[in-house]
Each structure stands twice: as C-alpha cells, then as structure tokens.
Amino acid sequence: MYSSLVKLNPNWLSHPGQSLYDVLEEKRMSPDSLAEKIKVDLNEIQEILKGQKDITDSVATKLENELGIPQKFWLSRQRQYKEFKQVFLKNQEKAWLDSLPIKDMIKFGWLSGVKSELTDQCLDFFNLKQVPQSLDSSANFAQGGVRFRTSTKYEAHIGSTNVWIRQGERCAEKIECNEWNLELLCDKLESMRALCNVKKPNEYIPKLKEICAECGIILVVIRPTSGCRASGATKFLPSGKALILMSFRHKSDDHFWFTFFHEIGHLIYHNSQQRTFVDEDSNWQENLNLEEQEANKFSGDLLIPYSILPELSKMKRDKRTIVRMALKLGVSPGILIGQMQHHNIIDFSYLNGYKRRYSNEEIPFDC
Incomplete structure (x- = not known):
C-alpha cells in the first residue's frame, strides 16, 4: 500500500x-x-x-x-x-523580498541596507512574525476588504504598493488628531477647497493637515516607491480615526486635489464600510464600481460644480479666459484645466503647461 x-x-x-x-x-x-x-x-x-x-x-x-x-x-x-x-x-x-522595492526602501531610509538583516527588517517593517504565504498579505494597512480603482494594476505592483501603504501607516502611528467627526468634516470642506489657490505644497499641505486633524483625519504624504501606481488611499484605523495617504505621484496641482477630495468622498460616503480604498488613477474611467463613481463625482463637483459645465463647454479655450474663469471659481487654472479635460471639454494634451508642477524637493513628504 x-x-x-x-x-x-x-x-x-x-x-x-x-x-x-x-x-x-x-x-x-x-x-x-x-x-x-x-x-x-x-x-x-x-x-x-x-x-x-x-x-x-x-x-x-x-x-x-x-x-x-x-x-x-x-x-x-x-x-x-x-x-x-x-x-x-x-x-x-x-x-x-523580490516583490518588494528594496532599493527604494533603503534609499528612503526605511531599511538600513544590511543584507544579512534584510528579511528581519522587512518583517519588522510590516509588523509580521513570519514571511507571508501570499504577496498581498504583507500590508497590515490593506486588511479588512480592499477596493481598488484599478485592481489589475495593483496586482501587477502589489509589493511596491503594499510598501507604500505600510509606510504611510507607520508614519500615521506617530501623528495625533481629534476623534473622527463627519459633521465637522462637511463644515470644513470649503476651508480645504480654499487652499487650492495656494501655490506651494509646503505651504498648503501643513494647513490641510491641521484641518484634517480637527476632523479626525490623519493626512500622510509618502513618496511612491518604484512600481507603485497609487495616487491615494484611505481607510479607518482601529482607533476609529481616518487615514488618508497621498503620493503626489503625478506632481501636479490638479491631480493632487482631485485625488485628495476623492479620498474625502470615500470618507463621507463609505465611512461605514470598513474598507481600504486604494486609488491608482485620477482619470474618469469606464466600469468603475459604485464607490469609485461616487467618490469621483464628489471630488469633481466640489472642485468644479457640475452646474457650470455647460458654460465651460461654450467659453473660449484660451489662457486668458481660463484664468479668468478659474479666479471666478476660486481654484487654480490647472485644476480648471484638469477638470475640463476629464469632462472631455478640451483634449488631455491641451494647456497642460498651465498646471502647477512640483519637484520632489518642493513636496513635504513625511518620514
């Protein structure tokens, strides 16, 4: 036998x-x-x-x-x-280990770079006792039901995205904020939106963090690792407080603000779902799930009210007119141009030079 x-x-x-x-x-x-x-x-x-x-x-x-x-x-x-x-x-x-962006983790100071200690350092980074059986189980942040705006991309770069997410969670552990307050968040939306006109990230990010902290939201800005396609992510922490993670991956004002308010939309509309939302692209896309559609609509309407889209469709597409309209709406020209592109009012290749672009040195990345 x-x-x-x-x-x-x-x-x-x-x-x-x-x-x-x-x-x-x-x-x-x-x-x-x-x-x-x-x-x-x-x-x-x-x-x-x-x-x-x-x-x-x-x-x-x-x-x-x-x-x-x-x-x-x-x-x-x-x-x-x-x-x-x-x-x-x-x-x-x-x-x-091969699935993780080790070089970036060392470069950014998240690991020491001692080869003989690499496995132990990565386990400590993820707060794990042993090597995970599957590549997607290494991010504590991503537990509890993850929803991705573009899941196929996430699967292709799962290690890099998990590292980015986990570093955001590690940074959040050091930051204090008030208890989660949905009503106050809704009251503070206009104060947040007013910062869209501040030109430099190292000026508006600290102010945005202060407002978020008042509402029970920890805002963390983490540089993306090689292969990470995430623009933003959000979830509720075990403490009941919220966490928003931003990457500044595209380094432009329109992309940052659309993604930020997209994450805010998740907190407002989906705060009872106990899910982690990872968003990898700010463009409007087909076949999005309901939660992503709702977050997109919230962000787009907050930045550029849908009621004004007919007027935008008819106005001249020159710099002077767009700058004048942006001033009227209380946003930067880049944000207006970005939303006009998303709504197919102008081509995605048109007027991109008027968007505010930032270098890594201008972005106040956390830890």
Missing part, C-alpha cells in the same frame, strides 16, 4: 499527516479509532494529521503494526518533508 501512497503524493511539500489521512480514509478508520488502537493521545494524532506535529520513531512503529505500512516509510516521509520544506520556505522568502 505504501508504494501507492508515494505515487499519490509526488509533492513532498504535503506533510506526512496527509498520507496518514489518506490511509485512514481508505480504511474507513477515524482518528479516534486509530488513537485508541495504537495507544497515542488523540490530540497528538490530530496534530499529525494537520501537519503540526512530526511523526516520531515510536509513532511510526505503532503505525506499521496497525496499518501495515513500514516504519521506514513514515520516517522517510517525515525527513523528506522537512528537507523540502526548508527549500520551499527559502524560495518563498526570496519571492517575497
């Missing part, structure tokens, strides 16, 4: 308990019955079946006497499993 078990289990990463389970199934014998016949504690048998406990010499001998399968089969099975498990875990560790 044991030769057939070898053929049925060519993948030695399946633990010896699986072979024992197959034998019991074939013999129609329960774990309780086996434990009683070979005089081994039932808990030990159950742990062996789950792969949580090794098959010892003593148990292997008892299995041979009762099941007719040689002791050497069980011991060889156990030895091979241990050997291949070590190789498997090493490969799993390498795959996990």
